[in-house]
Amino acid sequence: xxxxxxxxxxxxxxxxxxxxxxxxxxxxxxxxxxxxxxxxxxxxxxxxxxxxxxxxxxxxxxxxxxxxxxxxxxxxxxxxxxxxxxxxxxxxxxxxxxxxxxxxxxxxxxxxxxxxxxxxxxxxxxxxxxxxxxxx
Amino acid sequence: xxxxxxxxxxxxxxxxxxxxxxxxxxxxxxxxxxxxxxxxxxxxxxxxxxxxxxxxxxxxxxxxxxxxxxxxxxxxxxxx
Numbered sequence: 001x002x003x004x005x006x007x008x009x010x011x012x013x014x015x016x017x018x019x020x021x022x023x024x025x026x027x028x029x030x031x032x033x034x035x036x037x038x039x040x041x042x043x044x045x046x047x048x049x050x051x052x053x054x055x056x057x058x059x060x061x062x063x064x065x066x067x068x069x070x071x072x073x074x075x076x077x078x079x080x081x082x083x084x085x086x087x088x089x090x091x092x093x094x095x096x097x098x099x100x101x102x103x104x105x106x107x108x109x110x111x112x113x114x115x116x117x118x119x120x121x122x123x124x125x126x127x128x129x130x131x132x133x134x135x136x
Numbered sequence: 137x138x139x140x141x142x143x144x145x146x147x148x149x150x151x152x153x154x155x156x157x158x159x160x161x162x163x164x165x166x167x168x169x170x171x172x173x174x175x176x177x178x179x180x181x182x183x184x185x186x187x188x189x190x191x192x193x194x195x196x197x198x199x200x201x202x203x204x205x206x207x208x209x210x211x212x213x214x215x216x
Contacts, residue, residue: 022195039195039197040195041197047194051191057184058168058170059170075169075170075171076168076170076175077166077167077168079164079167079191079192080164081192081198083193084198085192086196097195099196106167
């Protein structure tokens with residue numbers, strides 16, 4: 001089965017940084033779209049769902065002044081634990097999480113995650129354009 | 137300008153400050169940034185912090201909670 005754009009995106013993130021051990025891609029409803037690398041959680045789909053719910057809770061409470069109710073708030077969360085770090089990035093309709101070792105620069109990890117999500121958006125836009133041209 | 141503790145006192149201060157920073161960084165913490173705003177640290181006692189730390193530990197593959205180490209039960213010693 002050929003790898004989807006989502007699978008390729010998470011694999012590419014792992015290639016961008018050797019510090020990243022594993023990554024998962026979710027939609028804003030919490031559905032698991034792709035995962036790669038070492039993620040020892042038993043039920044990744046359930047963990048992903050809970051991650052998205054936690055991020056929603058934070059973005060609702062900390063919604064910037066003037067933001068519309070329906071608008072998606074971009075969110076960056078980094079969690080430092082004793083055994084490593086977890087990063088979560090939400091942009092538009094997608095959320096991406098990854099785990100790293102502890103000695104990383106959060107700014108660099110978020111930079112790579114932003115780059116991958118931007119590439120995915122571009123790929124989706126190009127795909128929809130192709131479909132529109134194909135239907136004409 | 138001469139330091140009050142001398143050169144060695146200065147080194148000791150620097151080492152102490154480095155140790156303090158290292159300890160601070162090692163503490164588990166959750167930081168959030170919304171819509172290109174300033175990043176802020178979440179309070180350790182909020183439920184969101186606990187929830188996110190639990191999720192991070194699950195993904196990292198680390199034991200869920202830090203419990204104080206239990207001492208193994210001592211075997212009764214013979215008086216004789």
